[in-house]
Amino acid sequence: xxxxxxxxxxxxxxxxxxxxxxxxxxxxxxxxxxxxxxxxxxxxxxxxxxxxxxxxxxxxxxxxxxxxxxxxxxxxxxxxxxxxxxxxxxxxxxxxxxxxxxxxxxxxxxxxxxxxxxxxxxxxxxxxxxxxxxxxxxxxxxxxxxxxxxxxxxxxxxxxxxxxxxxxxxxxxxxxxxxxxxxxxxxxxxxxxxxxxxxxxxxxxxxxxxxxxxxxxxxxxxxxxxxxxxxxxxxxxxxxxxxxxxxxxxxxxxxxxxxxxxxxxxxxxxxxxxxxx
Amino acid sequence: xxxxxxxxxxxxxxxxxxxxxxxxxxxxxxxxxxxxxxxxxxxxxxxxxxxxxxxxxxxxxxxxxxxxxxxxxxxxxxxxxxxxxxxxxxxxxxxxxxxxxxxxxxxxxxxxxxxxxxxxxxxxxxxxxxxxxxxxxxxxxxxxxxxxxxxxxxxxxxxxxxxxxxxxxxxxxxxxxxxxxxxxxxxxxxxxxxxxxxxxxxxxxxxxxxxxxxxxxxxxxxxxxxxxxxxxxxxxxxxxxxxxxxxxxxxxxxxxxxxxxxxxxxxxxxxxxxxxxxxxxxxxxxxxxxxxxxxxxxxxxxxxxxxxxxxxxxxxxxxxxxxxxxxxxxxxxxxxxxxxxxxxxx
Numbered sequence: 149x150x151x152x153x154x155x156x157x158x159x160x161x162x163x164x165x166x167x168x169x170x171x172x173x174x175x176x177x178x179x180x181x182x183x184x185x186x187x188x189x190x191x192x193x194x195x196x197x198x199x200x201x202x203x204x205x206x207x208x209x210x211x212x213x214x215x216x217x218x219x220x221x222x223x224x225x226x227x228x229x230x231x232x233x234x235x236x237x238x239x240x241x242x243x244x245x246x247x248x249x250x251x252x253x254x255x256x257x258x259x260x261x262x263x264x265x266x267x268x269x270x271x272x273x274x275x276x277x278x279x280x281x282x283x284x285x286x287x288x289x290x291x292x293x294x295x296x297x298x299x300x301x302x303x304x305x306x307x308x309x310x311x312x313x314x315x316x317x318x319x320x321x322x323x324x325x326x327x328x329x330x331x332x333x334x335x336x337x338x339x340x341x342x343x344x345x346x347x348x349x350x351x352x353x354x355x356x357x358x359x360x361x362x363x364x365x366x367x368x369x370x371x372x373x374x375x376x377x378x379x380x381x382x383x384x385x386x387x388x389x390x391x392x393x394x395x396x397x398x399x400x401x402x403x404x405x406x407x408x409x410x411x412x413x414x415x416x417x418x419x420x421x422x423x424x425x
Numbered sequence: 426x427x428x429x430x431x432x433x434x435x436x437x438x439x440x441x442x443x444x445x446x447x448x449x450x451x452x453x454x455x456x457x458x459x460x461x462x463x464x465x466x467x468x469x470x471x472x473x474x475x476x477x478x479x480x481x482x483x484x485x486x487x488x489x490x491x492x493x494x495x496x497x498x499x500x501x502x503x504x505x506x507x508x509x510x511x512x513x514x515x516x517x518x519x520x521x522x523x524x525x526x527x528x529x530x531x532x533x534x535x536x537x538x539x540x541x542x543x544x545x546x547x548x549x550x551x552x553x554x555x556x557x558x559x560x561x562x563x564x565x566x567x568x569x570x571x572x573x574x575x576x577x578x579x580x581x582x583x584x585x586x587x588x589x590x591x592x593x594x595x596x597x598x599x600x601x602x603x604x605x606x607x608x609x610x611x612x613x614x615x616x617x618x619x620x621x622x623x624x625x626x627x628x629x630x631x632x633x634x635x636x637x638x639x640x641x642x643x644x645x646x647x648x649x650x651x652x653x654x655x656x657x658x659x660x661x662x663x664x665x666x667x668x669x670x671x672x673x674x675x676x677x678x679x680x681x682x683x684x685x686x687x688x689x690x691x692x693x694x695x696x697x698x699x700x701x702x703x704x705x706x707x708x709x710x711x712x713x714x715x716x717x718x719x720x721x722x723x724x725x726x727x728x729x730x731x732x733x734x735x736x737x738x739x740x741x742x743x744x745x746x747x748x749x750x751x752x753x754x755x756x757x758x759x760x761x762x763x764x765x766x767x768x769x770x771x
């Protein structure tokens with residue numbers, strides 16, 4: 149399923165968060181969104197998934213404007229995995245994955261064989277089938293994230309959006325989750341923090357700074373030493389032949405410009421909570 | 426805690442449990458009709474009811490027939506509907522706001538309805554029974570509007586909304602006390618206080634019919650969107666990603682809870698605790714999925730309220746204590762047990 153975004157602009161209270169971003173994703177491709185904190189990765193992801201309406205510009209999926217497609221129909225084609233999505237309710241793993249069938253079921257329709265199959269397959273895909281009766285509250289962070297991905301898979305989507313799916317996971321689980329997403333054979337768009345993971349797992353990468361596109365292309369062409377210095381304000385060496393591998397050099401001074409502050413202090417995960425909508 | 430989940434695959438089991446619940450409810454209503462200062466045998470109750478429905482013409486003393494049909498039965502049925510309605514409101518608000526404390530009482534809706542009703546009774550704004558209901562409606566919606574305003578349309582997060590609700594209840598309770606102390610006579614103040622804690626005294630068949638329509642419609646509507654309520658498990662955004670039109674569903678359900686609460690409070694006063702405790706009990710029994718949870722809430726809430734009403738009438742001879750006192754006194758220890766058993770084990 150192809151995705152085309154044209155001139156997306158979105159902001160809140162006069163502050164522009166996403167500014168004139170255009171992109172296209174081919175069917176089956178994995179696109180990584182990277183950028184410093186507060187660069188608008190999460191907001192762009194939500195605009196692409198139709199969870200927010202852009203102030204101008206639009207998103208097309210297979211040639212249809214998503215603003216004109218009802219929410220439920222959209223949810224049958226694309227799934228969204230949020231970071232740290234949590235609940236206090238005492239639900240089982242199976243209950244959570246069953247939620248993924250919501251857009252496929254009408255108000256009072258029964259649980260069909262197709263629903264059951266989708267749930268079982270999703271659980272198998274993320275290797276959580278043996279945990280299906282377990283309480284969600286007792287799962288580890290990595291297991292929870294896998295269950296969320298299973299829930300998204302149960303929607304039988306063709307496009308998957310993931311917002312920092314590896315947040316708070318140890319390196320083993322980070323790689324495991326991304327390898328899983330790659331294997332899924334879906335069109336996927338992932339907002340990522342870790343540049344090396346983005347380089348390893350994405351076909352193309354879009355770099356954002358202050359809501360605007362800085363670079364868009366293959367990891368090889370995008371992740372250069374000069375871009376890392378300019379956008380991320382770090383000195384680094386980029387090695388590797390096919391896929392770049394970044395070695396950070398924390399000892400060195402920043403090469404260019406006055407170094408005032410390294411990071412905007414947006415507390416991660418709260419960015420969208422403070423905003424209406 | 427290990428809830429005894431009834432899997433959705435066992436649709437038969439669910440229906441059986443529901444049927445069993447309705448049998449228990451009928452029995453509770455029959456008991457409520459039989460028990461009182463004037464005791465009536467259960468068989469006579471049955472005869473009086475079948476007579477009243479026009480199904481039979483069995484000879485029974487007129488006084489007993491009148492007590493059963495004209496007083497106690499309508500009262501018991503109103504209690505059942507009020508319990509069912511409040512429990513439903515609690516379950517809906519807890520799901521939408523993702524907060525185990527949410528219920529009409531905590532969110533100030535009951536307080537708003539009371540203020541409206543008291544304004545009508547004491548200040549005499551308007552006159553007659555209809556305007557009392559109208560006053561309660563206006564108050565309930567005013568409280569909801571205030572909570573919505575303070576919490577940015579309930580989108581500023583669950584805790585924020587609960588805090589807004591606490592503020593709203595304080596405000597409306599203060600207004601009620603102000604009206605009562607400045608304008609009411611001593612007798613009026615006594616009447617109002619009794620009514621604020623809830624009372625089923627004086628409810629008759631027309632109240633039952635009105636409540637029957639409101640609660641039945643409410644339950645039907647809730648069941649219709651039960652799946653959407655499940656989708657709120659992980660919050661508004663996940664619900665939207667699962668294809669739920671979040672803003673529309675939220676508006677609809679908040680409107681519905683305001684309507685049900687206003688209808689109930691205008692009739693029987695502000696009865697706390699049922700909306701809070703019953704959904705937790707129901708979740709413990711049937712699990713958290715709403716297609717099973719909502720009917721379970723309705724049945725358990727109804728049974729609980731009918732039993733509480735019996736207790737309120739018999740615990741002190743020749744006297745009826747406010748129903749709100751009973752629901753709290755019975756409910757709190759029960760709730761404590763659930764909290765204790767459900768505590769996280771580390």
